[in-house]
Amino acid sequence: MRERPLSPHVSVYRMSRYTLLTSILNRLTGLALSVGLVILAYWLTALSRGARAHQQATAILSGGLAKLVFAGLLIAFCYHFVAGIRHLIWDTGRGLERRQSMQSAWLVAIGTVVLAAIFILFASWAGRQ
Amino acid sequence: MSLRSPLARVLGHGSAKEGVHHWWMQRLTSIALLPLTVWFVVALLSLPLHDRASVAAWVANGWTPLLLIVFVLVATWHSRLGVQVVIEDYVPAAGTKTFSLILSTFAHFLVAAAAIFAVLKVAFE
Numbered sequence: 460m461r462e463r464p465l466s467p468h469v470s471v472y473r474m475s476r477y478t479l480l481t482s483i484l485n486r487l488t489g490l491a492l493s494v495g496l497v498i499l500a501y502w503l504t505a506l507s508r509g510a511r512a513h514q515q516a517t518a519i520l521s522g523g524l525a526k527l528v529f530a531g532l533l534i535a536f537c538y539h540f541v542a543g544i545r546h547l548i549w550d551t552g553r554g555l556e557r558r559q560s561m562q563s564a565w566l567v568a569i570g571t572v573v574l575a576a577i578f579i580l581f582a583s584w585a586g587r588q
Numbered sequence: 589m590s591l592r593s594p595l596a597r598v599l600g601h602g603s604a605k606e607g608v609h610h611w612w613m614q615r616l617t618s619i620a621l622l623p624l625t626v627w628f629v630v631a632l633l634s635l636p637l638h639d640r641a642s643v644a645a646w647v648a649n650g651w652t653p654l655l656l657i658v659f660v661l662v663a664t665w666h667s668r669l670g671v672q673v674v675i676e677d678y679v680p681a682a683g684t685k686t687f688s689l690i691l692s693t694f695a696h697f698l699v700a701a702a703a704i705f706a707v708l709k710v711a712f713e
Contacts, residue, residue, distance in 0.1 A: 486674055493667040499660070500699045503706035506643060513640040521638070536629065543618050550615060578633060585634035 477564045485542045488535035495532045534575050541570035610669060617666035624659045644710050653711035657704050664700040668693060 498520070505516030519525065545563050548554050554563055590597075631652075636642050646652060671692045679685040 486670075489667070489670045490674065493671055496660075496663055496667055496699050496703075497695075500703040500706070503647075503703045503710075506640065506647065507706035507709040510640050513643075517638050533629075536625065540622070540625065544622070547615065547618065578629060581630065582633040588634075 477561060481542060481545075481564050481567060484538060485546075488539040488542075491532060491535040492539055495535075498528075498532075533578060534571065537574040537578070538567070538571045541567045541574060610672075614666065614669045617662050617669070620662045621659075621666055624655070624662060627655065628659050644713060647707060647710040648713060653707050656707045660700055660703040660707070664696045664703075668696040671696070 502516055502520060505512040520529075545554075545567055548563075549560075554560060631646065635646055647656065672689060675685060675688045675692060679688050
């Protein structure tokens, strides 16, 4: 096929542009959570197949690497959750001015950390019960 | 038979409003997922996951199986819509794109069906 003209590609954008960063992070975290759904289906299936299957799945899902994956999934969820709320607010036509969207980008960053911290504190509290 | 031309019958009715269907379903599922995901994550974090009896008892208890099925359905739907957009944006070749979209749809259906089947099986254990 003949070489066709290309529109500006990844390399011309500056990652320091918060609009680009927040947008691509929303996509990446969404994709990560899609993988999380596969893990959920695997885990539920193992649960439904009896004690042995559940034990095997628990062994796989509680390994060091798996723990890292779940920590990542929790943070991905927190980001996607807060960034999603930002999108829903945009959809009502609010907060679209440049200054507002820059502020809300910071709010998303702070909200992600706060939400993740709440979940982690809750998990350690629930674990001690 | 009406003497009105087909054009006259169509004019003024606007579009079928289907153009925003994908966008709209993405928003509806995201709104539904706000409470559903928080409920699910809180439940996961408070369950003793190594203990099958406790987890199975939770899955089978009261409204939990219903909520779990709703969560799985809405989450896989939302995921399918999201992955679809990513594929449409980043897979350039038409053939690979169509193939990826079909694969993604099938995979999402399989994940949803497997999870729902498992929930029902545990609920009726």
